[in-house]
Amino acid sequence: MHGITSVGTFVPRYRLANDLIGESWRAEARPGSRSIANFDEDAFTMAVAAAERCLAVGPEAVDAVYYASTSAPYREKAMAPMLATVCDLRPGVATGDFGGSLRGATTALGLALDAVELGRRKDVLVAAADLRVPRPGAELELALGDAAGALTVGADPIAAVDSFWTRSDDFLHLWRRDGDAYVDHADTRFARQHGYLRNVVEGVAAALQEVGAEASGFAKVVLDAPDPSSARAAAKALGLTADQLVDLHHGELGHTGTAGVLLGLQGALEAVVPGDRIAIVSYGDGLDVVLLTATEKIADWAPARTLSSQLGDRRELDSFTRYCEFRGIVGAGEQTEGVFSSTALLHRTQKQDVRLYGGCCANCGQIHYPIVRVCGACHSEGPFEELKLARSGDVFTLSKERYFPTPDPPLVVSVVDLEGGGRIVLQTTDCDAASFDIGTPVELVYRRYHEGQGFHNYYWKCRPVEV
């Protein structure tokens, strides 16, 4: 029996109230909000966070990593190998990137299932994230949110996959051309009728018929939809009750692209008991319908962070201008390409700085980061044992920098004592600088520092565990 062995999700901490968007355009006030990735986040860093949460309560090792996104930060450069490194996976794991399709998470899931069922892979990690930027002032501005999700596929699952039904459909619904900054879309009502509803109604019927199931037999249905109105229309057409539908939190987060169905999957897994059936309906240039049954193992499984705790862990953006600055729509956009960086340097220190290893002096036990050759504590030449550093700690001291350029001033720089040893200096993010102080517990998050030498320079930052 194969299926889903773990799930993790990541919702960025910032929310932009639709009221603030409305105010900026002198439009009518609208309820709800959108989840907004911080200025240092992207569709890669969010995927890292979701993958780490998935692996924290999932399999100990994976032998393949698939990454799906319509908004990956590189056009040419694979994300899955980077993801494998940051998550400190075995060097050389099989990887694959899935771009372009909003259905990418389930496409990857389907291929992961194939690989596992064929016996080619044992445990596969699928991570999906999106940070899709709507055109300022356009309809989509109230609709798109940022998030990430991850799952693992393997044997002895918490939810067994009973069937995976898929069909492709060449329909121009949402798109972003090469070189475009913003997502565009077809006429809303046309696309809802002829793109979304047609695919969902026909597809779900076919998928259910294939296994002889009824829609009413599912405890939970993850019904992906580009907007809440489309979701309501589809639920009605399929005869689904409110109890069956997993809340995708469109009102608070917006549609989170490829991550949406994974947020929904976690929502379903948080709610079901062994024996409950789950359906995932994933839309975009066609349809994937995944039918699952929760196993006995679901009773012992809990996510690293529940969806409700992530929804509560939020900071409000104080202005629409701040949002525009985060996305580089206004402001200097931080002209950071002149910052020194070096591919040679970064490659040389990949284990230390990406996998985040320190060196433990065999002579005196002092944990050094960065790794040294001669121990500053006992002056011996070690040897130094490489040691994976904890992703959490406490602030020993800090500076709140008003002159270091950042879209979110002041820039807090923290000296962090890591749990289990080692001290590190990190930029601090997702925080309220005024209340951030010595002793604050922090977690490490992988973020973008700058664009030195014309590539994305990622490294660790810290953020308060909760706000």
Next chain:
Amino acid sequence: MESWGGKIAIIGAGCTRFGENFDQSYDDMAVDATLDAVRDANIGLADIDGAWLSTAFPDAGVWKGRSGMDLAEPLALWDIPVTRVSNYCASAGDALRNACMALLSGAHDCVLALGVEKLRDRSPQGSLVAMQVETGHPFYQKGFTAPGTFSVQAARHFHDNGTGREDLAEISAKNHDHGALNPKAHYRSPMSAEQVLAAPMVADPLTVLDCCPTTDGAAAVILVRLEDAPKHESAGPPVVIRGQGFSVSAGWDSPFYDPEYRFGGFRASRVAGETAYREAEISDPREEIDLAEVHDCFSVSELMAYSDLGFVEPGESGEWVRSGATRLGGEVPFNTSGGLLSCGHPVGATGLRMLYQLTQQLRGTAGEMQVEGARVGLAHNIGGPGAVAAVTILEAT
């Protein structure tokens, strides 16, 4: 190791005005400070048989100060060894040390130590802030500005010793009051502690008035072996270097990444201070030292220097400054020149500017800044994130 305390004398000291010297080039300031010192020593340029140049950041300007050539060229001081010394903000203390070593070896008889820094051909944010934004390791410590590397000290000092922003403001106000008396200082306005507290934040808890300004300037001394001092009829009596300690006790990264380091003090300052006291045979600095020029690049550095140099315990430092003990007329006046907070900090020149100021004090020619009966003075010059320190003890003859 043999002590060299008491064997070297300053016979001449010179200094330009410190400030935004928009009318002066690097070369102009190098020439002015050197000629000022040469005249004070009553020698000729041709008497100098070796020279050490201290400049910390040649990249901030037109790449002057990258080598000894940049001292030799403007002064046409050809055919003698000239060495550029670079040890961050303690470069001048290091230039002085190397000049002394050359005299002690007997290879040289009359040497020059010159510090020059030209920062204001660029905006402060275009030079020093840009340096920390654009250069250095892509990630390690990325986000700190120079004030930030000291605000982490302040945050921890407050936390561990019960000190606070008011104590820092007291130091800054005191040094601005002193600076108002110094004709060569960058800032010449008295300042209240309230003004310091109300000033804009730079790196919490440091306001802009807790930070030294970005300044141009140069300072120089002429040194000989003490026994040779009488050969030169210098303008004022020679001043003896009774001892110097110089210590590199951390690196650029290690103080921040060392899990054992508690912040709120600098090992380099403590080690350099202990060495200097041993050389100068000082057992109770608070009793035996009449005045001190310490490296108050940020107000918190002076607070830390009180305890690092053995005047008080860390927990007493706030009370000590609030009592007025370190003001002009107090128990041990600190930074009667106005310190770096008022004079400014042309990086490579600062440590030698301190010696210029102490030379005046110990000769009794410091004017309104004069500490009555001053016989023994201390100069404290630190570099990097408190990683390098030079402590020099001078005595009047």
